[in-house]
Amino acid sequence: MNTRTRTLLIAMGAMVVLWLADSGYRNLIEGPAAERERELDRVDRQINEARDKIIETADAADQLETLERLSLPYDPELARAGYQDWLLDLVQQSELAGASVDAGQPSAVKIKDRDTGKPKQIYLRYTFSLRGRGRLQQITDFLYRFYQGGHLHKINSLSLNPVSGGRLVDLTASIEAIGLTRCE
Numbered sequence: 001m002n003t004r005t006r007t008l009l010i011a012m013g014a015m016v017v018l019w020l021a022d023s024g025y026r027n028l029i030e031g032p033a034a035e036r037e038r039e040l041d042r043v044d045r046q047i048n049e050a051r052d053k054i055i056e057t058a059d060a061a062d063q064l065e066t067l068e069r070l071s072l073p074y075d076p077e078l079a080r081a082g083y084q085d086w087l088l089d090l091v092q093q094s095e096l097a098g099a100s101v102d103a104g105q106p107s108a109v110k111i112k113d114r115d116t117g118k119p120k121q122i123y124l125r126y127t128f129s130l131r132g133r134g135r136l137q138q139i140t141d142f143l144y145r146f147y148q149g150g151h152l153h154k155i156n157s158l159s160l161n162p163v164s165g166g167r168l169v170d171l172t173a174s175i176e177a178i179g180l181t182r183c184e
Contacts, residue, residue, distance in 0.1 A: 070152045072126065072179035076106045079179045080126055086149070087130060087175070094142035096132035096171065103128050106179070121181055128175040133163065139171050153177035 001009075072079035080103045091099035104127035110119040132142075139160065146155070159172040 067152060068180055070150055071123075072151065072177055074124065074179050074181055076124060076126075076179070079124070079177075080106065083126065083151070083153075083177055084128065086151075087128060090142055090145050090149070091130070091132055093145060094134065094138050096134040096138055096142060099130070099132035101128055101130050123181060124179045126177045126179065128177070130171070130173040130175060132171045133168050134171070135167070136169055139169055142171070151177060152180075 072083055084101050084103050087101045088099065091101070106124040106126045108121045109123050109125055110121050112118070113120040132139075134142075143155075146153075154176055155173050156176050157174040159170075161170040161172075162168070163170055
């Protein structure tokens with residue numbers, strides 16, 4: 001073997017040794033370090049998500065407490081009678097004539113429980129129909145008082161029909177109110 005071939009073989013051997021050393025360094029040092037970095041990023045992301053979830057849960061608890069204060073009582077008879085009396089009181093304060101309030105049967109609204117997967121009742125929906133007659137100013141006063149009432153309620157439909165040559169207006173409203181299950 002001549003000197004040139006020997007030098008080329010030594011250079012090639014040195015290149016192979018350097019390549020093996022580089023591959024070993026990447027596999028034994030850089031690879032695990034990169035994997036640890038990815039794992040650290042994943043854990044940091046999970047920690048941040050957990051913190052966000054804790055903040056959301058605290059906010060939701062505050063919102064639920066506020067909604068419970070606005071809710072009708074959960075006892076169906078107490079809620080229906082109390083709300084019906086409140087509506088009649090509003091009608092009297094607004095001086096609407098010939099007023100009547102009819103209450104329907106409450107209907108349960110359910111969702112699936114996260115833990116068990118079974119339906120869980122979260123609130124009762126109460127429906128009321130209101131009829132009355134008055135001047136437009138009296139009806140406006142009634143609507144103002146209704147929305148200032150501070151209950152979880154809404155008017156689903158409202159019908160205003162002029163009578164007596166347009167001096168009076170017949171009011172027909174369909175109202176929905178809610179009683180949360182956690183509310184006393």
